[in-house]
Amino acid sequence: MRLFVFHHAGGSHLMYRNWPALFPADWQVRIPDAPGRGVLTLVEPIEDATALARHFLQELDGELTGRFAFFGHSMGCTTAYELTRLLLAEGRTPPVWLGLSGRAAPHPGRTGRPFWHLLPDAELRRRIAELGGTPSAVLDEPELWEFLAAAIRSDLKMSETWDPVWPPAPLAVPLSVFGGRGDGVSPPWRLAAWSEASEHFLGLHLFDGGHFYFLDDPAPLAALITREAVRAVHRGSASGAGTLTQ
Numbered sequence: 001m002r003l004f005v006f007h008h009a010g011g012s013h014l015m016y017r018n019w020p021a022l023f024p025a026d027w028q029v030r031i032p033d034a035p036g037r038g039v040l041t042l043v044e045p046i047e048d049a050t051a052l053a054r055h056f057l058q059e060l061d062g063e064l065t066g067r068f069a070f071f072g073h074s075m076g077c078t079t080a081y082e083l084t085r086l087l088l089a090e091g092r093t094p095p096v097w098l099g100l101s102g103r104a105a106p107h108p109g110r111t112g113r114p115f116w117h118l119l120p121d122a123e124l125r126r127r128i129a130e131l132g133g134t135p136s137a138v139l140d141e142p143e144l145w146e147f148l149a150a151a152i153r154s155d156l157k158m159s160e161t162w163d164p165v166w167p168p169a170p171l172a173v174p175l176s177v178f179g180g181r182g183d184g185v186s187p188p189w190r191l192a193a194w195s196e197a198s199e200h201f202l203g204l205h206l207f208d209g210g211h212f213y214f215l216d217d218p219a220p221l222a223a224l225i226t227r228e229a230v231r232a233v234h235r236g237s238a239s240g241a242g243t244l245t246q
Contacts, residue, residue: 001096001229002028002068004060006076006083008102008212009155010134010148012037015215022222030063032056034079036151045154049162053082069097069229074186074211075159077103081197082164084173094173097232098198099225101178102211103159104186105193106166117156121149128152131185132212167196174200174232178221180213181206200235202228 003023005016013031020029034052036045046052056079057064064087072080077100087094116124125139139145175198179191188206195201205224207213214221 001026001233002030002063002066003225003229004063004068004070004080004095005029005031006056006070006072006079007031007034008074008076009159010128010152011075016218019218019222022219023226027226030060032059034075034151034155036154037148045151047154047157047161049078049082049158049164050086052079052158053086056083057086065093067233068095069099069232070095071099071101071225072103073101073214074103075155077101078159078162084171088171088173094171096174097229098171098173098175099178099228100175100194101221102180102183102186102213104190105197106162106164107190107193115157115160117153117160121145124153132210132215170199171197172199174198174202174228174235176202176228176232177204178224179204179206180209180211182208182210183213185211200232202231202235 001024005019007013007016012033016031019031020027023029034046035043035055046055070080070084072078080098081100084094084098116127119127125145128134129136129139175194177191177194179186179188181188188204192204195204205228207221209215
């Protein structure tokens with residue numbers, strides 16, 4: 001199995017750099033960076049979800065063969081979902097399993113949603129700090145913040161302006177959803193709405209914690225990802241909806 005892990009808004013592969021050791025020895029775990037960070041620091045960040053999916057389609061082209069799976073957290077959830085849709089639309093091999101974490105399902109027509117990417121610096125840093133997941137050095141050091149702020153705001157803009165057709169045509173790809181019971185940004189009831197996005201919904205799996213529920217110990221999440229991906233492979237093309245597991 002080749003597992004692609006897509007990072008959150010303002011993040012990079014660095015938060016997930018220890019993840020490969022948590023999966024079976026015969027799995028290959030890839031953690032690609034979006035433009036504007038990592039080895040792509042000098043590349044202009046992408047502010048459109050479809051464009052970002054096309055970027056990864058081109059970057060990962062030769063690796064999207066055989067048995068592979070996607071997992072994305074927060075913004076990475078959007079990336080994984082859109083890349084799956086793009087592969088199917090182009091008649092290419094889709095992932096054997098799709099894992100979506102910490103991202104509420106789209107809710108067309110919802111008004112009053114906050115746009116963090118438009119907030120003043122001080123307020124934006126405060127809200128990001130409350131979420132956790134971003135080192136305090138990034139938020140407290142003016143020079144480092146100035147260096148990374150453009151990528152963070154671009155990521156947030158992409159996530160906050162993403163407005164796909166919903167409910168969608170269900171994907172013919174097994175789908176599992178993950179989140180924190182205390183996540184105020186993506187509460188469980190909105191995570192559950194992802195069940196509409198797949199013909200083979202495998203369930204909602206909740207952990208104690210907030211938006212970055214896995215940060216202190218990612219091992220339980222990695223074990224569940226492994227179980228769900230293997231379950232999807234064994235399930236094959238069987239039909240039927242999954243259950244919500246609390």
